[in-house]
Amino acid sequence: MPLKESAFLILSALAAEPTHGYGIMKDVEQQSGGAVRLRPGTLYAVLAELVDGGLIEVDSEEVVQSRLRRNYRLTAPGARQLATEADRRRAAADTAGRRLRTSGLLAGGGAA
């Protein structure tokens, strides 16, 4: 089953390095060029799902300013799933770009 956008972006964030909730939030915002801002409720719902599915796991827990902070990391199945998903999305994007170029629907001929 294809990953939903938020899960894809979270896995991609963790592919760079293990990080905490806020780190994931910022990375997702950056990756998507500011288009996706994960709200905390959504972020933690997806994190819980991904942990349940074995795609990510808790890397470490630290106490920062007397507050618990949990770092997550990508698991091997998570990395495989992310690779599959990236291929699928790349193929879909290529198809869309090719069709747009040949159809001439984009009058300005923007980079596809």
Added chain:
Amino acid sequence: MTTPLEARYERLLRVYPAAFRRAHGEDMLTTMLADAGDGQRWPRPGDAADIVLHGLRLRLSRRSGGGLLGGGWADACALIGPLAVVTLFTFRLTGVLRGPHPGSAPLLQTAAWALVAVAAFAGLRRGAAVLGWVALLAEVAPPVRQFTSDPVPVVYGLWWSVLALVAAVALTAAGPRRPWAVAGTRRFAVLVAAPSSSARSGSSAPGCSSPRTPASARSTSRTCSAPRRT
């Protein structure tokens, strides 16, 4: 030290089932505080709505025993049931005290809700549920009989029946927790006091259910009484 924002986030997180909160609550709080802007005092409305949505979805999907429904709903019903009963009893009693009535229905209804309230507050869950359905019957029977001859007041008084149905269903589905344990003693006291104070000041519409009484005939502001003033 707990800042106001932190306290508000913590309160917001209570919408989640306890198990989820135990697993993620503290870490989530850390993330939200890191994400908060300087001088931010309240959760962003969008974030709050998002948390409420996910919290309720988890409560709906996860059954955690106790009552007919999952933990969250069992708790909600344990609170809503007694509150609805207190409201019904208060308004019925106010109606009875206000003036003479044709027939014994309001007296019967008042007595029925009083019994339900006693059972509910004594913690007799099953008893309260059974009595709740009996009281619902007492509430619904008169308007059903009246509907063919005089439907207008029945329609205006429909909220009685609806609230009575809510009470009966909630009492039946209620979990084992006591209402004041669910809401917190102080908040529960305020919730209980609300219907009684509004009944005293007459800000609700108890007169609508018995339009024949002089009390409601006097109140010109109530649209539901208007058809009776001929």
